[in-house]
Amino acid sequence: MNGELNLLVLAVAAVLIAAVAAVRLSHRSGMPGLLLFLLLGLAIGEAGLGVRFDDVALAQVVATLLLGVILLEGGFTTRFEDLRPVLGRSAILASAGVLVSVAVTTGLVYLILDVDLRTAVILGAVAASTDAAATFSILRKLPIRQRTRATLEAESGFNDPPVIILIAVVTSDLWDAASPAAMIGSGLYQLAVGAAIGLAVARAGQWLLTRTALPASGLYPLATLAVGMVAFAAAGLAGGSALLACYVGGLWLGNAPLPHRRTTEGFAESLAWLAQMGLFIMLGLLASPARLPDAILPALVVGAALTFVARPASVTACLAPLRVRLPEQLFISWAGLRGAVPIMLATIPMTAGLPSAERIFDIVFLLVVVFTLIQGPLLPLVARLTGVLDPVAGVRPDFESAPFEQAEISVLTFAVPAEGRLAGVHVDELRLPAGAIVSMVLRDGRVLAGEGALRLRVGDQVVVAAHTGVLGDAEERLSAVNRGGRLARWLTPEPGERDERGPVVHPVRRGPARLLLDSEPRRRTPAASRPDGRGRPGEPGEPSGAAGERADAEQVGPGGDLAPRLRVG
Numbered sequence: 001m002n003g004e005l006n007l008l009v010l011a012v013a014a015v016l017i018a019a020v021a022a023v024r025l026s027h028r029s030g031m032p033g034l035l036l037f038l039l040l041g042l043a044i045g046e047a048g049l050g051v052r053f054d055d056v057a058l059a060q061v062v063a064t065l066l067l068g069v070i071l072l073e074g075g076f077t078t079r080f081e082d083l084r085p086v087l088g089r090s091a092i093l094a095s096a097g098v099l100v101s102v103a104v105t106t107g108l109v110y111l112i113l114d115v116d117l118r119t120a121v122i123l124g125a126v127a128a129s130t131d132a133a134a135t136f137s138i139l140r141k142l143p144i145r146q147r148t149r150a151t152l153e154a155e156s157g158f159n160d161p162p163v164i165i166l167i168a169v170v171t172s173d174l175w176d177a178a179s180p181a182a183m184i185g186s187g188l189y190q191l192a193v194g195a196a197i198g199l200a201v202a203r204a205g206q207w208l209l210t211r212t213a214l215p216a217s218g219l220y221p222l223a224t225l226a227v228g229m230v231a232f233a234a235a236g237l238a239g240g241s242a243l244l245a246c247y248v249g250g251l252w253l254g255n256a257p258l259p260h261r262r263t264t265e266g267f268a269e270s271l272a273w274l275a276q277m278g279l280f281i282m283l284g285l286l287a288s289p290a291r292l293p294d295a296i297l298p299a300l301v302v303g304a305a306l307t308f309v310a311r312p313a314s315v316t317a318c319l320a321p322l323r324v325r326l327p328e329q330l331f332i333s334w335a336g337l338r339g340a341v342p343i344m345l346a347t348i349p350m351t352a353g354l355p356s357a358e359r360i361f362d363i364v365f366l367l368v369v370v371f372t373l374i375q376g377p378l379l380p381l382v383a384r385l386t387g388v389l390d391p392v393a394g395v396r397p398d399f400e401s402a403p404f405e406q407a408e409i410s411v412l413t414f415a416v417p418a419e420g421r422l423a424g425v426h427v428d429e430l431r432l433p434a435g436a437i438v439s440m441v442l443r444d445g446r447v448l449a450g451e452g453a454l455r456l457r458v459g460d461q462v463v464v465a466a467h468t469g470v471l472g473d474a475e476e477r478l479s480a481v482n483r484g485g486r487l488a489r490w491l492t493p494e495p496g497e498r499d500e501r502g503p504v505v506h507p508v509r510r511g512p513a514r515l516l517l518d519s520e521p522r523r524r525t526p527a528a529s530r531p532d533g534r535g536r537p538g539e540p541g542e543p544s545g546a547a548g549e550r551a552d553a554e555q556v557g558p559g560g561d562l563a564p565r566l567r568v569g
Contacts, residue, residue: 015044019277027141032376034134034280034339035369041284053285056350062282063344065232066275067160068246072228073272074157075250077265081476082150083251090154092318093332098159100314101128101306102166108305113298119356121170126346126364127306129163130156131339138337138376144383145390148328152335157251160341161241165190167345171352193240198248201231205249206256210410210468217260221267224253257410257471276340283343283365291362298359299366307371311336327386334382337375338368410471411439412464416456420482428452429486436466436474 022036044051053059083090106124110117135156139149165187205227214220228249235245258264312333319329346364349357383389416422427438427450438450442461448454456462466474 015040015281016277019281023273032134032138032337032372034276035372035376037277037280038284038287038369041281042287042289043284044281045285045287045289047289051285053282056286056347059282059286060344060347060351063279063340063347064243066279067341067344068228068232068243069275070272070279071157071160071243071247072225072232072250073268073275074153075247075252076224076254076268078150078153078157078251078254079476079479080251080255081479082146083154086147086151086154089319089322089324090151090158092322093151093155093315094158095162097155097314097318098128098162098166100317101310104310104313105302105306108309109302112301112305115356118170118354119360122167122349122354122360123302123363124306124310125163125166125170126342126360127302127338127367128310129159129338129341129345130336131341134337134339134372134376135335138379139335142380142383143390144331144388148331148388152332156337157247158244161191161194161244162187163341164243164345164348165241167348171349171354190239190241191244193238194235194242194244195240195248197235197238197240198231198245199252201227201234201245202249202252202256205230206253206258209258210256213259217263220258220260221264224258224264224268225271227253255472257468257475259410279340279344283340286347287362287365288358291358292366295359295362295366299363299370302363303367303371306367307336307375328388331382331386331388334375335379338372342368410466410468412436412466412471412474414462414464414478416458416460416462417482418458421485422456422478422482423458425456425481425486426452427454427456430478430481432464432466432477433470433473435470436464439463439465 018040019037022040023033026033026036042048046052102121102124104124105127106117106120109115109123110120113120115123130152135152139152142149169186205224209220209223209227214223228246231245231249232242236242312330315329315333315336319332342364343361346361349360354360427441430438432438440450440463441448441454441456442463443457443459450463464474464478
């Protein structure tokens with residue numbers, strides 16, 4: 001018995017090591033990691049090492065649970081400040097866009113391939129869903145505009161439940177018995193119940209986590225995961241969408257001022273990677289390589305119809321009325337990635353016992369492999385050609401907070417990153433909300449008081465004390481300054497943000513005088529020409545320590561405001 005257990009543990013460890021090595025290989029080669037996981041599953045399966053796995057019902061249940069974990073992490077790492085401006089267009093893409101994709105793909109498949117209407121609808125619906133795991137793992141490697149990234153991530157999080165509901169309806173007896181109104185009503189009920197339960201459970205979990213000081217920081221990630229699983233199970237028991245409950249719950253928890261959030265994010269990321277590995281390897285095991293050659297031509301037809309016709313048509317129909325720029329529409333069309341979700345959805349006809357179920361699964365499996373291999377590596381090039389790259393996108397300090405059990409106060413800590421624009425900003429210029437203050441800054445082993453004249457530097461460990469109610473606002477403000485500099489959300493829109501109709505144009509007042517507010521520190525007088533002999537850090541004549549910190553305050557006026565320069569000419 002012990003020998004069998006040890007062999008099983010050794011086999012699982014070997015698969016896990018191979019999956020981790022596949023991730024490293026994908027980063028080096030540019031090949032999407034999910035494809036390597038699928039190929040690893042094929043290598044372990046009946047055509048490789050001979051491991052046979054054909055329990056479709058078990059695979060479907062496990063895949064749904066693992067997808068719930070992935071969506072929970074995806075929601076947890078999505079910020080309201082990024083999602084709020086694109087929520088409307090993401091929801092349209094995830095609803096009306098899915099319907100357009102399904103309709104166009106179904107029509108083309110029905111006309112080109114020799115299949116019945118029900119099979120054509122199933123193929124169109126299965127292929128229409130963009131995959132959260134593929135989207136999160138691939139897009140977050142690219143420095144693309146936050147608005148575009150948030151649109152695609154939100155779409156992939158929201159469009160899985162509607163497609164799953166559609167597939168369940170088409171493969172059930174409702175296809176022959178129910179009216180279209182009954183199908184739509186059933187789908188809306190599942191979406192509404194799933195979203196409501198996910199939000200309610202997450203808010204209750206936030207209330208408990210922010211008011212309970214657990215004895216170890218490692219307990220907070222486990223408690224957060226438990227809250228997500230409660231949302232998943234409760235929504236399923238109520239007849240709602242468990243996946244939507246996970247995503248909405250993760251979205252709420254990720255934007256709440258939870259204690260030890262950095263620890264929780266690290267745990268959630270590891271768990272999501274494990275879920276992705278297990279999901280794709282399991283689906284690779286489920287495939288039968290001997291049947292795949294017969295599905296190559298249909299897979300190419302369905303994939304081409306979706307990628308080059310249906311997806312662009314749905315994106316144009318949804319985003320053109322919102323005056324989204326054409327290059328951005330093209331990128332969003334190309335970035336509609338497929339992954340585990342279509343393959344998992346293709347198991348539903350198999351559990352329903354449809355005659356063409358195995359053929360549908362083989363077509364979808366090959367479609368995902370071939371077109372992800374085409375779309376994924378070309379995403380950086382498409383992003384550059386369409387102008388959606390933004391070097392500062394996604395740069396955000398890593399915040400960590402811990403609660404005080406006897407008072408509604410939390411301590412927020414973060415390091416000033418080198419990539420953003422926090423470095424060079426004075427404490428007063430952070431303009432934190434009422435109820436939040438910079439209590440201290442740790443620099444080179446020294447503790448500095450969080451005075452308004454103190455200028456932040458790269459690597460500073462900043463400690464903010466905040467009332468629990470404003471902790472989220474403080475994080476949002478610090479993130480805004482990190483992206484846009486000291487003037488973020490004060491005088492002008494944040495750098496890199498555009499109106500849907502094009503770049504924001506700022507009027508310039510013409511005349512004999514104009515006021516210039518610099519977003520960079522003023523140049524100081526060289527030490528040699530200053531009576532006190534102080535200079536810029538690293539320049540001759542500047543002292544270190546407290547004197548250097550006092551020198552940082554010279555360009556800040558009363559109350560920490562910038563002293564404007566008046567240029568005459």
